[in-house]
Amino acid sequence: MKKEQYLEVTTTHKQSSTNTADCEEEEEDIQWSDDETTTTVTAPEFPEFNSKVQEAINFLGGNVFPKLNWSAPRDANWIALNNSLQCQNLRDIFLLFKSSDFIAHDFTQPFLQCSDDSPDPEISYELVLRKWSELIPGGEFRCFVKENKLIGISQRDYTQYYQHIYKQKDDICSSILDFFEEHVQYKFLDEDFVLDVYRDSWGKVWVIDLNPFGAVTDSLLYTWEELTSGHNLMTDETEGDPAQQDVPAFRHTTSEVTVQPSPCLSYRIPRDFVDLSTGEDAYKLIDFLKLQKSQQEESDEDA
Template sequence: MTQEEYATFESIEVSKEEILSCSYSSWYPILKNYTAKSRVIKPLPQTFLDYLGSDSIKLPPANNYDPELVINSDNEYSDWEDGEEADESHDNDDQNDQEDEEDTDANVKSITVEDFKDLHDQIIQGINDLGGAVTPKLNWSAPKDAKWIMPDNTIRCDHVNDIYLLLNTSDHIVDDLDYPFTGVDLEKGIDDDDEVKEKVEYELVLRKWLDVNPALEFRVFIKDNKIIGISQRDLNHYTYLESLKSEINDKIQSFVYETLIPELKDKLNLNKYIVDVYLPRPFNKAYIIDINPFSRKSSPLLFTWHELLLIDTFGDDEDNYELRLVNETNVGRFSKKEYSESQVPYDVVDASLNSQAMVELAREWDKLQMQQDQ
């Protein structure tokens, strides 16, 4: 290989059609027998999207998770009415602070759950219909980078507030909302802002919670309707995986070539994408975790994008790829905790540089805890 070839940066062409075809509601009806039972709610009201994108959000009172609606004095239902008295008391305590805020943000209306009441009710109903515990996502991304904020360090949501908190905290969700077409070659004369503002029918996906073994999740890279690489999804070393490598490879290959590729090629005209699959024991069926566009927005995990793009997909050979696992020789490369760059709030970073700010942060945290207890 010449020096010029080493210096070449391999480009990836991805179209808007491919990205939209990887939206959950596009492929779920085709492959729902191979993934978790889901509820897709769309289109989402703009008020809800603005709520998710705001710097801070106001959650409904914790005691209003119960889906049974309360009848008020006007014989109208409300599922957050119980918390209004507590909110009123809190408002009186902080009246001076609010007046200051109103002076600076007089023209800014804070978005609350009341602004998307119908959607709020649909989410509660969806959680109940799916067994009481779900994992949320938008069209393409799940808020895995925000799981640090949950007590059990997962994206399992038992209550509607869990969903709001995860989605608002996640950088992955922000990326879905603000940069849905990253990597698309824009037409000449059209700038990035116009492209981002192109209408996308956003959807909220609630998936039935399944307690999966992360050791048995794998990422499959598919290009020109051929597997070009399979990587272990969880970057921890599991000693027993090496003895199962051949069996895992055979099961994934069979599922991809016999089911996945024919369905997506025929129904969605997709010939390149990335699919995360779960292969639980006794390895008799593969399940789809997610399907993503074939672009650098997705991590290549144990590969590099450069080496993936150099794999020859011409010819009839379906075995021209490698299944890579984390082993004793490469485990040191992945000592960094996954999504760690998203796990420290900016408030904490700022406060760590200022002792007085740290005291104020602790006070605010105590106030929030007391409010939640009420």
């Protein structure tokens, strides 16, 4: 794979060696007050790690996309001030990681659904920083590779209808297939895997990520049953046409009627809470204040 076509990890920082020291530091930072009912906890600081990360961020141009070994905190962008995963410093990264169920999953059950009997390997956790890149969601595609053959491509942001995908589907499909055959096929350790790619507005294809071929990876517009069995992958048009046999199936959202809410919405805080904190819904705020007032009056009466 050519280096310039790989939009990938530029900096990796191994954390494992600092873990023990960091824990000790954290314990020392708890300051017990004389008053038994209150405890003051000072947030731990990691000056050395912080400056290493900052150096890496600066090297990557000042804006980065953070990941842990497997996952990005995609479910936590709502908590960031910029509503995005773009980070400028370690504080931004910590906030996203602490708010993300996907990151918690990497820490607590990374081998969920692994079926072999071997004991779980020792994990060395790594913070992965990628140079930030403004990606257009309509340019992202997920490619399903079985026995080193590209069997299916799906629009990644399947909740939206993109007219350009509908219009250029043949071009998109063939540019991804060419890229796969030239740069990826037979070069990955496994013969079954899922490859995420980005096709930019000039038609150039970039690798975004590689994922396991199985239920831990979202099958998007396919079902895992279809992908593992190979049934139903072809449309009525392509089925039985020998010229289409080596062309992967291509699925995209076909009409605006099927547009769905973002899959990560369920990870956010309740809508009411957001409306109250921003004052966006004035009626909700008035109801909330009235409720507070009546509760206050009730407790005054009780006293």
